[in-house]
Amino acid sequence: MTDSTGSRQTTATLQTAERALAAGVKPRKYGSWYVAEHRIRSMRSYFQTIIATSIGNPLVYLFALGVGLASLVDKSQVGQGVAGVGYLAFVAPALLATAAVTVAGEEATYPMMMGFKWNPIFYGMNAAPISGNQIVNGMTIAILARMLPTAVLYFVVMVLFGAVPSTLGIVSVFSAVLTGLAVALVIMSYTSRIEEDKGQMAMIMRFGILPMFLFSGTFFPLTQLPVYLQWIGWISPLWHGTELGRVLSYGMAEPTWLTVVHVAYLGALCFFGWKITQRVVTRRLNK
Amino acid sequence: MSAPVITANLLTKKYKEVAAVDGISFEVAPGESFGLLGPNGAGKSTTMRMVGAVSTRTSGDLSILGLDPNDHGPEVRSQLGVVPQQDNLDMELRVRDNLIVYGRYFGIPNKTAGKKADELLEFAQLSDRAKAKVDDLSGGMKRRLTIARSLMNEPRILLLDEPTTGLDPQARHILWDRLFRLKEQGTTLVLTTHYMDEAEQLCDRLVVVDKGTIMAEGAPAALIRQYSTREVVEVRFGSDRNAEVAERIRGIGERIEVLPDRILIYSENGEAELQKITEMGLEPITSLVRRSSLEDVFLRLTGRSLIE
Structure with missing residues (x-):
């Protein structure tokens, strides 16, 4: 009697466990994509802003710099331009990488912190079968999903302005996205641990993104800066991304090892930013 | 009896050296409605998070x-429905979309998730709010939406952490009614609460938790029988006189508890005890005879009130 009850019990438990094991397969496999899907759905609410800025930004910047500033610079540097090319071609890859970095600055800051705090959706995801690592992956995929079209649109406008001399230039879309991704993941490794908003996001923009934009060889070659300021460029992902973009977009001359360093540096930032963020998020969820 | 769906044995959670949950053991049978009753900070939510595999x-x-x-977090969570103490609905999405994205986390296809969402909005009496912003919902509606969300994956076990805290009485009753229906359908409910009436209404069986340990276990009525008398007389003589009067009436009833604002006299026959008090020439400012509740059980077990 006890035996049969016992075995019935075991069978019931087994069935239950098996059902759970089967139900876990899809979330384990595709969980990151579900998170990305959720984020992209949320982006719909500011979709118009996204579109307006992704088309408006390149138009405004390239018009101002290409038609305005470039004519001035090119006139004063008759025959040689900046670093051997027209100013527009020089500045365009930097602007392209900056566009990707701007997306990173928006999507890796507030949405990451909010997920724990003001709109604590990460806890909800984690109560469902989604893991901390998958949350980070999904957030990253969603950032890419916004960054890539932004960069493509920027590139199209660049081509229309005649700012891309080389056919290899199309690859600079990816170098820009790599740059943006590196910045995003580094920011996320910090914003994911913020418990209280004390204006850190504004600090990131003012003392992180903005100086990076100004001192990364964006508007003039890094070598124009005094040596004691050049280190900002060397550690700046934007400088590495911009230089990479210039190599691709107009064949800027630089030693091959340096090009390898650009890619390796950006890749390393992505990797460590990603791993650290995963660790922070997983720990924070497991209380 | 069929196999328990939850078995906890000497379950412990320490934060640094402090034990939030200190070696608790319990089992929950399928279809049972099981409660953890205790004051804030007793370790109920921590227990729930461990059971919730997070x-x-x-x-x-x-x-x-x-x-x-520990080994099968996602698999376990795929079978649970979770209603956390604090709503974590996505304010950036509309009501129905909240359900759909949540359903997707379990791998439910978009179309199925949409159908399920409509069903559950009906169940949560929120159909007419499907397109509303979450922020525009009342507290009770948000709670119902959270419950609807927790049902998207047709969970085997529903975990509810303080489901009605912060709701007005009407909203609580609507919510209880929905939970009763789930119970009738055979869903296993595990809930924490510091409301004794909620525990009495919803739980088949409960554990009284204090400071991370289990003080008592049983059906609400059995616990009341075991740890309290049938009736309680509550008398107030004013906060400055309660202690003094308590001394004089010692011996009346089976047991007396003195609280800052009132005296409780435990007895099988409350009216008779109250009469004895008035016969002594004592005139309480207010007096009340009521049935014993889980509040009294808790007071007996810990010497403290549930809601402090």
């Missing part, structure tokens, strides 16, 4: 549906 235990054993949540 918080790793420090020691002890835990089996949910035959699986160890």
